[in-house]
Amino acid sequence: ESLINRIAAGEIIHRPASALKELIENCLDAGSTSIRVTVKDGGLKLLQIQDNGCGIRKSDLPILAERFTTSKLSNFSDLSRISTYGFRGEALASMSHVSHLSVVTKTRSETCAYRAQYSDGKLVPAQPGQAAEPKPCAGNDGTTITIENLFYNTPTRLSALRNTSEEYSRILDVLTKYAIHNPKISFAGSSAPDLSTTASSTIPQAIRMLYGQSIQKDLLEATTSSGDDQKKPESWTSEAYFTNANYQSKKTIFLLFINHRLVESSRIKRALEGVYNGILPKGAFPFIYLSLEIDPRSVDVNVHPTKKEVHFLNEEDITMKICDALQEKLAEKSQ
Ligand code: ADP
Ligand code: MG
Incomplete structure (x- = not known):
């Protein structure tokens, strides 16, 4: 079953840039005005995206990476509308099958942030032997999603993505395009000094x-x-x-x-x-x-x-x- 999940995940997440696209869209859906991206080895070693959006409630964290978990489907009549926007609750689930996925998030109403780690669609303990539950931690309002070792368990795909500078330029391309489409939002790349637009431009x-x-x-x-x-x-x-x-x-x-x-x-x-x-x-x-x-x-x-x-x-x-x-x-x- 996990192999099937990995194959399905690969249909949605083709490469680091497609993961980034999904993550940026989530930040935008969360009403963020600032989005910061950190990349290592073309996103294959590390892809981290930090936003200042609405955050994820602690109570939503246990099922966050389960397939078809979405907060964006408010009622059934929205289904056709929403599915065309890609609101299917598949992105994080897919990433959890082909990478080490962790989330630090804080809503305005919570007093601290929470950290959660996911594997194969499920919340997993931070250390072996610990309980699988979100752990309180320090953090600002908003969400930081970290994808490490993308495709570590799908060696065929990984070997097809050897050229990290090619992957990096695709990441930059996605970032640049979203930055242009959202000129009021500040996008920054910590490892991409060539990408920092100032907000409130046209x-x-x-x-x-x-x-x-x-x-x-x-x-x-x-x-x-x-x-x-x-x-x-x-x-x-x-x-x-x-x-x-x-x-x-x-x-x-x-x-x-x-x-x-x-x-x-x-x-x-x-x-x-x-x-x-x-x-x-x-x-x-x-x-x-x-x-x-x-x-x-x-x-x-x-x-x-x-x-x-x-x-x-x-x-x-x-x-x-x-x-x-x-x-x-x-x-x-x-x-
Ligand atoms: P979808 O975007 O289709 O709902 P995803 O798998 O991309 O599915 O995300 C699952 C859910 O996780 C979202 O519906 C949203 O509730 C939450 N989420 C993901 N990223 C963020 C974020 N950056 N800020 C707030 N909530 C988020
Ligand atoms: Mg999404």
Whole structure:
């Protein structure tokens, strides 16, 4: 059974960066305004994330890493909505099967913090022979989650992730993207001095800070929407920041958020790149940030939320409208 659990966990946690993505999303869900990440050996030895969010109640700690434990499912009608956001209570459970997972957390109403360690979905004693229960400790309001020795018990996966600098750059990529999407939240990496955005900036400012000075003056903005009655299930809005012909990257930098979750779509990426045909010379590529808000019910619930490629209703129409908006702005500027 534990082998099956490990395999299932590997479907959700592919590599350190995918663990980090889940952890950041939890911090954001907890209302954090400050998120600090510590990484060792590309996240394989250590991945630690500290937030100042709502914390986890002591009484919730014993089952925290059990599968389908989520505090985000308030009632049954929320189920389709929530599952599309990835609120399935699978992330921490998965991590507990393929790493040494520990949590230090404190809510505003508790007088001290508690530490808990997990293995294979269950709370485990800090020392052999001790009781498996949360232990009082010192700590600030908020939550610190520590993932040590990721994939220590899945040697095949571990050996596929030998290149720690590659893993580190993927971690940095996830952090950078979330920092841009959440410019009011301060993100810091203790082993990533290149990543500390100051809070209360705007998305273009965050883009400039993280992708370099030169990018901002070449940045265009386009907002688009279905234009229909915004209450209709098929209604949507999008916000894009993208570079003009003056900016030329060696490869496309593409950030896609759907309902504030970082996702990938090679089809949307290709469509947006197509807008630059005839605008950028051959071999030069743009920077594109796109945030799309759609009815959660129109995101394909059959595709696991952690699967790389997203699909959603009316995807082609929506993509085309966004492409038109970009094209229009690019044409305006080149006149
Ligand atoms: P999900 O996010 O789908 O609910 P997770 O496995 O990611 O499932 O997390 C399980 C639960 O642990 C969450 O529902 C939440 O109650 C709690 N939790 C996890 N991380 C944090 C955090 N940083 N701050 C507060 N609560 C958290
Ligand atoms: Mg989560």
